[in-house]
Every structure is written in structure tokens, then in C-alpha cells.
Amino acid sequence: MFRGEGSINLDKLKQSLANVERNYIIQPNDYLDVRVYTNKGERIFDPNGELPFGAPGGGVGGVNRSTGVGQRGGNRNTGGQNNQYGNTQFLVQYDGQVKLPMVDYVKVTGLTLLQADSLLQTLYATYYVDPFVTTQVVNNRVFVLGSPGGQVIQMTNDNMNLLEVIALAGGVGGGSGQTQYGRANKIKIIRDYMDHDPIVQVVDLTTIEGLKQASLHIEPNDVIYIEPNQRLFFEVFRDIAPIVSTILGTTSAIITTVLLINNLK
Template sequence: MLLALEEAKSNYTLQENDYIEVEVYTNEGELIIDPNNEIRRELNSGGNNQQLRQQEKPQFLIREGGLVKLPLVGDIALAGLTLNEADSLLEREYSAYYEDAFVITRYNNKRVIVLGSMGGQVIPLQNENTHLIEILALAGGVGNQSRVDKIRLIRGDLNDPEVRIINLATIEGMKNASLKVLPNDIIYVEPVQRITSEAVRDISPILGLITSTLTLILLVNRFSE
């Protein structure tokens, strides 16, 4: 249990090589959009012109050593902080430039993978409180082709993963399913097995052989008369 708690804590703190988005608002709730072109200048000076063209919002890399370079405030250490802790720290830093600044920080590279009847999908995690049911909804929802009573949540080292079987077909299962997903979780939704069609497919070669044999017997009997 302690190991699981430590793993969850490390997965949901900012780490080296994470990409983040940072939005700064005024105390009246207005988004400060590239004030004085500071963000554009920061990106241009870093040789990220293509990144600026490709993205609506600039993203920032937490470099080796845990530092990230942000507009106006420059290098600041964020590694090891949760999103809430990073927001509080950046609000203090940006309040030197804007009165009562309000900051929202988001992950850009935390994600889970959904496999099985829902296809292969990569779902980004933008906050620390995303639950399994939310992920299934973001992936398009479970339909008639999916078994909701045997959803597998695979977590940890794939050489020795932790596998949880989740049942969304009952109220009790729904209660147990209200759990957080963690970055790099794999969710496998088992497809419904169509017994009739699969049975026909499996015995088709045998039926073909029987039909061919009967046809041969009939032809032999006809010619022998």
C-alpha cells in the first residue's frame, strides 16, 4: 500500500522532461494573452518558432535539474511539485508583475492508453483527478461491442504489472470503478464474443469437408447405377 501511495505521488508531481502549459490570469479573471509579446520573444529566443506556429498554447519543458524557463519570471524550479503547489508558487512570482495573478498549470505529456473493443487510443491526462469512467467517456464510451463487466486496468512495470478487473455492470462495481487513473495506465476493454458467428466460422472447414464428401458420394452412386 505504501509503495502504491509513493508511486501515485511521484506520478502526479512535475518531473524532469515533463511539458507543461501555464496560463496567467488577472485578478478579474481575464486571461493575460502574451503580454508585451513576452511569450513570443521567449519562444523565438529558444529557437521554437515552429512550436509557436503549431500550438495554440506554448508549452514549456522542465529541464534537467528541475528548472523551467517561463516568460517574465525566467528559470524557476518546479520539479517535485504538484500542480497545485506549482500554481501557488507561480502566482507569487507573477504577482510581482500583475496584481493578484491567478495561475493554472497543466500537464502536457501525462496520458493513459485505451485498448480492446474501443480501439487503440491515447488519452491525455490534464489534471490529477481523472477517473476511469471519465477516460472511457473521452475514448468514445463503451458500446454493445464491449464487456463492461471485465474491464482490465493494467498499472506499473509491464514485466510484473498490477492488473485490476473492474465491473461496471453493477452498482457495486460502479462504486469500485470511481478510482483515479495514473499516468501510463493501460485500460483494456474486452470485446463481446459473438458465439454464433464464431462457432460458424470455426466449423466452416468441417462443414465444407462434409459437403464435399457427400457430393462425391452422390456422384459415385449416380455413375455406378
């Protein structure tokens, strides 16, 4: 997969790195985890569970992270045994707006998370005293292909790097359960792959010099391809092992039958 020699579109890569160093900009189809507090950070107490951001019984409003991203559109309900958590995650629509309780539609695309916090604090000041708002994007992820197998790694923060993602995927070889071994000197970071002119960076982790020269910054939706180490002899042997076993078994049965016939004469 993804065959090619060396890195591609280095100029676009430099521009992309400049964007990575900035704070994350909210985009359409992001899921925002929005938390609203009152009195500059106090939890909203809602014993009846009627307020959109209230925590029933004074508990901490939140969402069970193990359920992953829910159905598209509107806010996300965790349901089941986790229904004690509030519905605090909302989809940013294609037009850049997100529909939030009480303040209705708010345009958030093009804003950093800190700017979104400030905007929402102003809007919720109509309903709460000294509101404190935090927003976080919860559906950013990267894709790891190749020797570790296909994996989707959720980005827990905006500063994740290549080494952290590879570690979460189980290492270059994908851990002890994998039969393939990866080539640490040919790790490809593929960015803007939906574009007709994608960015490809080849990273060599076998030497300190290669580590110094590479950019390890990861963006949401990046594809990390770890090229498998082709062990031709072992792969061919693994493929033909069942055939060889069948032939040896058949030959052994024939020889045994011939010896028995000779002994009976």
C-alpha cells in the first residue's frame, strides 16, 4: 500500500506544520463536548435533571468515553447504564453552526476552543451568574495501517505526536499478537489524502538523525502507514505448510499400507 519514494509535497508539509503549531480550529462535523458551570466554575445543581447542563443529584455532568461517537446529528445520548451522565456533546453542522441548549444555534467554525469558550460564556451569561464554559473536540482521530493492523486512535489532546500514536497502536509491530513486523525506517504520515495532491512524509525512526529530521506532529484524520517487513521465506513457508503437511500425511499413509501388505504376504 501507498508505494512511493521519499516524502511528497514538502512545501505543503511546511505550511501544514505551521497550522499544527497553532491552536485547533473548530470545523464542521466536529463533536463538541460543552460543559457549562455557574459562579465561575461551580457545578450546576439540578436534583430533578431538568436543566440541560445540570448534574442530577449534584453529580458531575459528563459523557462515558468508552461508548465512542454516537449517531450523527443533535446531541449524543449515552443511554443504558451510563444514563446518569448529561448530554453534553453536540455536532457542528455543515454550515458551521452548533445547536446548544438555551442559546440555540451558534456559529463556531473558524474559532479556537478558547474563543468558543469566551463566546459561549457571553451567551450563557443571560441564564447563569458568572458562567464558566469549557469546550473540547471529542471525535478527532488518526488511522494506523500496515503492520499493526487497521486501528483508529482517538486523539486525547491537540499535541499528540507520532511516537505517542504508534505506542497506542502497540508499537511498530503492533504487539506480540501480530504476525507481521513493521519497518521502523519506513513510516509514512499521509495528510490531506482526500485532496488530489496529498502530503506524504516518510519518517525513519531507526536513527537519532532520522528522528531529528522528521516532523512528528500529528493532525486529525492523518493516516500513519507502517510498512510491513517482508519475510519472504517465512511467508511462503506459512502459505505452503498446510499443503506440505497434507502431502506428508498422505505419503506416510501409503508407506504404512505398503509395509502392512508386505508383512501379510
